[in-house]
Amino acid sequence: MSTPDDTLAQRCQSSGDYLAGLVATGMLQTVGTPDRLPELLYPTLDPAVRADIWNRALATGYRAGRLSVRPRFTPDLLNRIHQQLDAAGHHAMAHLAQRSARTQQPHPADHEPARGHHDLEQGQGDLW
Incomplete structure (x- = not known):
């Protein structure tokens, strides 16, 4: 469950993404073509x-x-990159990688064994 802080931070990010799209549109319109x-x-x-x-x-x-x-599967990579950047003295970039790694934490269901349609037919599970 999201906290009010999380919800407001997500709104800020969403607004920033929207504004970035407007800026990108304006940039393209000023030069005419993407190239x-x-x-x-x-x-x-x-x-x-x-x-x-x-x-x-x-x-x-x-x-x-x-x-x-597939953001749930990237935290390990982002943490490795964070360590490499930090060790090389690129602390601001390292912080960004670390922040992205924390943004999308794995869902508990990501660690459950997969169950297929066959399991449900055999009465070994339910849909809810």
């Missing part, structure tokens, strides 16, 4: 270097998206 978005960040940078940075950012976003699909 020109890197120009907003690095307008004077050599185009080849800018493309390399942008391609790395896209790969990073893709990996983050894959992790977000």
Whole structure:
């Protein structure tokens, strides 16, 4: 059960996500096409270097998206990354990884053995 603090923090995050979407829309509208978005960040940078940075950012976003699909299964990875970043002196990034690891705690049912349809037919379980 969520506490009022948790609920309000989630609302803040949701509002921030909404605003980020509006900012992303505005950025795209100002440059016209997605392939020109890197120009907003690095307008004077050599185009080849800018493309390399942008391609790395896209790969990073893709990996983050894959992790977000199954958040209950990522805390171990995030904790390992937290330790690596912290040991390397990247404390702010380490804090972010640790915070994300704590955000989605495993549900108690994640630790129960799977029961299939066959178990229910044999009277070994119920639907509720």
